[in-house]
Amino acid sequence: MTEKMRAVVYLGPEQVELRSLPIPKPLDGELLVKVRAAPTCGTDVKTYRRGHPKFPPPFIFGHEFGGDVVAVGKGVVAFREGMRVTANVFAECGECFFCKRGQGNLCVNLVYNFGAFAEYMIVPASIVQRTTFEIPPHVPYAHAALLEPLVTVVHGWHKVAIRSGETVAVIGAGGPISLMFIQLLLRSGAGQVIAIGHSPARLAVAGQLGATHLINAKEQDALMAVRELTQGFGADVVIECAGTKSTWESSVETVRRGGRVLWFGGLPGDTKVEIDAARVHYGEIDLFNMHGGTAEDAREAFDQIVSGVMNVAPLLNGEFPLESVELALQKMIAGEVVKTVIRPDS
Ligand SMILES: [Zn+2]
Ligand SMILES: [Zn+2]
Structure with missing residues (x-):
């Protein structure tokens, strides 16, 4: 029998649903992560209100996360079970016309990853290779999770x-x-x-x-x-x-x-x-x-969070369980909070 997890599925403007879905298994090069903190983002608000221009529903909502690696796919060497990690929402291919010109954010093969408002999520292979980072013990999951906007x-x-x-x-x-x-x-x-x-x-x-x-x-x-x-x-x-x-x-x-x-x-x-x-x-x-950022920008952003150059704590106001994703987004829309943190394990 496949094990199940709880996940918030985006169905369309102002329509999200908490569902029970099978816990995915990591394929070659991928990670399976138990999500410990998933901040809400302006992009989530935009998607909630009017949909996402690139991704038709349904999909598991949320994209910023910090969590624990619970399984690794074949061929992964840089990460192992038990590591605390965060990752950017996308990674470039490193080989196309734009990547060769140092403009990886415009990559024609950009791989995106959604699914942070869930108990578990997969990190795709190219993101594992280029824009996934191990979180040092002194950095909270939610702080590291601010990698993507930074x-x-x-x-x-x-x-x-x-x-x-x-x-x-x-x-x-x-x-x-x-x-x-x-x-x-x-x-x-x-x-x-x-x-x-x-x-x-x-x-x-x-x-x-x-x-x-x-x-x-x-x-x-x-x-x-x-x-x-x-x-x-x-x-x-x-x-x-x-x-x-x-x-x-x-x-x-x-x-x-x-x-x-x-x-x-x-x-x-x-x-x-x-x-x-x-x-x-x-x-x-x-x-x-501008749009997005390169793998090099991701490394620099991660270093700024870890070193404390970037003070991210004032950006996070309050924690909510998966059941309250809509409430958390409403609070952002109302301007009551800057960002909130969804805790799928609470
Ligand atoms: Zn974001
Ligand atoms: Zn490319």
Whole structure:
């Protein structure tokens, strides 16, 4: 008889179901992991509301995890039973056109892995080979599990390459991504970090983590506030983490001439944004885009969590059992929490 596990299955927008499913067996090169902590993520919220553009349901929900290896497939040498591990949600192939050019995040054979909101999950072979890491004893499972969002932040951070003394405006501040960016911006020597958001509770966390100015865009005109702080010119760099059409557009207004914008938050397909072409062209505004991160970014992100360079504890608010995944996502949507941790073993 096959042993069963509890798993939260995503069926479509606002439809998830706790089901009893067979515990999978690891194939060659794979790991079977007992999930100990699985943080909720902005991507889970987006998927919960409108589906996932690449993956049709049904699938086991959740993708950030820390857990224990309970079985290894043939050929796995780097990991063994009993090891505490985390992994990125994807891995590149290392061999395609993009991988050969150091752009593994654009790999045409990218392997994704979902299934963290379950008692057990499989880690696919290419992820085991390239983006799985052993968690040292002093790092909690839930902290290590923040690897995946941090990989993308590290990738974007390298792209905008902050210089010492620069003023950076972070739009969509208070969300997990922004809170990671704020820490790396300060590490790069940013002079002023202006956090622009909507939730006072989340903005307060941005302040705790070192943002020098907090702007509640519900209460004041964020563009005017940034100009006041920058002699009327605008920020040297704007990082857009809200992922809305209007914030994509306003980020181009918020940056100074000769400055840089990073559009971090992705928009749904076919979205058209309107920007002032003359302002961008004659003002020499550089527009950066990004998606995901490479295996090298993953290594760097993991090292930042382990070394404590990245303080992830303030991003995690509360723990919930598998039964309460929807409640946990609702709390994120309401802006009451930054992220929560699902504990499948509770
Ligand atoms: Zn995530
Ligand atoms: Zn590739």
